[in-house]
Amino acid sequence: MTDDTLPRLIIASHNPGKICEFQAVLSDRWTIIPQADLGLSEAEETGSTFVENALIKARHACAQGHCAALADDSGLVVPALGGAPGLRSARYSGGDDEANNALLLQNMATLEGADRAAFYVAVVVLLRHTDDPTPLIAEGRWYGHIALALRGAGGFGYDPLFVADGHDQHAAELTAEEKNRVSHRAIAVRQLLDQLAA
Numbered sequence: 001m002t003d004d005t006l007p008r009l010i011i012a013s014h015n016p017g018k019i020c021e022f023q024a025v026l027s028d029r030w031t032i033i034p035q036a037d038l039g040l041s042e043a044e045e046t047g048s049t050f051v052e053n054a055l056i057k058a059r060h061a062c063a064q065g066h067c068a069a070l071a072d073d074s075g076l077v078v079p080a081l082g083g084a085p086g087l088r089s090a091r092y093s094g095g096d097d098e099a100n101n102a103l104l105l106q107n108m109a110t111l112e113g114a115d116r117a118a119f120y121v122a123v124v125v126l127l128r129h130t131d132d133p134t135p136l137i138a139e140g141r142w143y144g145h146i147a148l149a150l151r152g153a154g155g156f157g158y159d160p161l162f163v164a165d166g167h168d169q170h171a172a173e174l175t176a177e178e179k180n181r182v183s184h185r186a187i188a189v190r191q192l193l194d195q196l197a198a
Contacts, residue, residue: 012061085089
């Protein structure tokens with residue numbers, strides 16, 4: 001059910017995990033509409049950076065849905081792997097989350113200590129209308145390392161392998177509420193809200 005008293009905001013994603021995270025932190029300000037609910041196609045991500053891809057997705061949804069749109073582009077960066085999985089995080093193995101995690105573990109099998117450092121990055125873009133010349137852009141990073149084995153049943157993506165700095169729990173062991181307070185996406189959204197309030 002939507003609240004028709006609030007302005008509409010399209011979330012330019014078909015990822016249910018991302019949509020739930022955005023819904024949790026933005027629904028008091030906007031009526032959140034996943035782009036799939038409007039029958040909108042996904043944009044082709046042709047950018048070479050997280051910022052470029054987020055802009056492409058937001059502009060695509062804004063133009064098709066005729067209202068404000070928010071998009072993020074996010075992924076996991078492992079410096080010791082040259083930044084991989086990076087922009088290809090969701091397509092790293094060509095398979096699903098389970099296959100992506102298995103490939104990451106395989107590619108990091110010989111890495112130890114500081115070489116297992118990693119961070120999640122999320123770039124969030126808000127376009128108020130299709131021709132918005134000053135989109136709001138915010139970035140969040142969540143630092144940690146890649147564990148030797150998977151743990152936890154929550155979250156999505158690489159959460160079963162990611163352990164944030166200062167924590168013992170894997171990201172997949174956090175509740176949705178806990179993750180929404182500390183994740184890369186939560187950090188980016190808080191920055192975005194600060195920009196809107198400025």
